[in-house]
Amino acid sequence: MTPEKELLLKQLTAVQESLLWKVEGLSDDELRRPMTPTGTNLIGIVKHLTGITGGYLCEAFGRDREKPPHEYDEELFFGLDLWATPDESTDELVGAYRRACADGARAIEELDLDTVGTHHTGSEVTLREMILTVLLDTTRHTGHADVVRELTDGRVGSRPGDPMSPDDPEYLRMYRARITGEIDRDTWMTYVRNRPDHDPSA
Known part of the structure; x- marks a missing residue:
């Protein structure tokens, strides 16, 4: 081909x-x-x-x-x-x-x-x-x-184990709160940076 x-x-x-x-x-x-x-x-x-x-x-x-x-x-x-x-x-x-x-x-x-x-x-x-x-x-x-x-x-992602679609209710709750303005940028970024799976080089 x-x-x-x-x-x-x-x-x-x-x-x-x-x-x-x-x-x-x-x-x-x-x-x-x-x-x-x-x-x-x-x-x-x-x-x-x-x-x-x-x-x-x-x-x-x-x-x-x-x-x-x-x-x-x-x-x-x-x-x-x-x-x-x-x-x-x-x-x-x-x-x-x-x-x-x-x-x-x-x-x-x-x-x-x-x-x-x-x-x-x-x-x-x-x-x-x-x-x-x-x-x-x-x-x-x-x-x-x-x-x-x-x-x-509730299934999300494009394939099994899709890393871009976390199966984490707490993450999704916080993400939604950021979208709706319930939490501000600093609160969101602090949460993301303190997650165990956070990669500082990403």
């Missing part, structure tokens, strides 16, 4: 793995539960990105992809790919996303970045354009999943 292609695939794979981590360890009800006024839910994010990933990285370039039944349903145009119906298994939806990611990765590995394909609107696109489109959309929706997961059970 070229360095550019390797970098694009690495970044896409990382954000896809982050999204999959966001849906681990939750009940079926928690995965389906709408968590915002617009109905954002974790399994809907996964379902949506399955179509985006397979459609843009495989179908657009004449490659076979797994096409789920809901893509033939008129309700798709009214948001059907953003939530799961009662007869859709959440395990199967997550599995379908994993397969779409694997199919997309193979397309990236096997095709040249300048390969020309056809977008579903009929316009010509290159593989490079479609990788960037999928990366952008996946990153955007994984950010939504970050917030939804935190609201669901």
